[in-house]
Amino acid sequence: MFNKCEYVISAVSKKQNPNTANFPEFVFLGRSNVGKSSFINFLVNRKLLARTSTKPGKTIAVNFYNIDDIMFFVDVPGYGYAARSEDQKNKFGEYIEQYLVNNSNIAIAFLLIDTKVGPTKDDIIMINYLQYLGLNIKVIATKCDKVGTTHLFKHKVNIINKLSISESSLFLTSSLKNIGRENIINLIEEIVF
């Protein structure tokens, strides 16, 4: 896996969706700065595939990555970034919605939550929306390196309770410290192979 990882397009409307072959799509959603782009790089083991930034608001369109000519990873702009104008927020919301609605290629919608910050109001709105769309949702807790091991359990329980999810749909990860990659790869492999 991950012999070929290629940026395809930054789509700003559904017409630009490159997936004409109906390959499974794995989409990464979450608050701005939660670590979506970093997580994609971590998964495919390439530092520079998806562009990341210390400042929120780096990803500004729906970015498609062709993985091994058998699937797509999809990186979307983060929500909850206050410094964006209302107009921009609405536009991003529209693209994301257009992408998610009636898209039967989406195999897993990964919702990324900052381990330490926990789910925000926006995250709860997002998970409800993903459930309403009937998507297969898995929750990735990011940056777990920021929480000491003694507090990890507490943060995990907080995420499970606030999002009303089962323990088996939550995955603790750190792109920085190389934690939790294998579990996500297994989920993807189960679908693709």
Ligand SMILES: Nc1nc2c(ncn2[C@@H]2O[C@H](COP(=O)(O)OP(=O)(O)OP(=O)(O)O)[C@@H](O)[C@H]2O)c(=O)[nH]1
């Ligand atoms: N400590 C720590 N920092 C991380 C980790 N993953 C990402 N970061 C940092 O978090 C910041 C944001 O990362 P991005 O991957 O750009 O976040 P994003 O969710 O793609 O952000 P937008 O594109 O704005 O929606 C960067 O400074 C990363 O270095 C992690 O596992 N641990």
Ligand SMILES: [Mg+2]
């Ligand atoms: Mg990003």
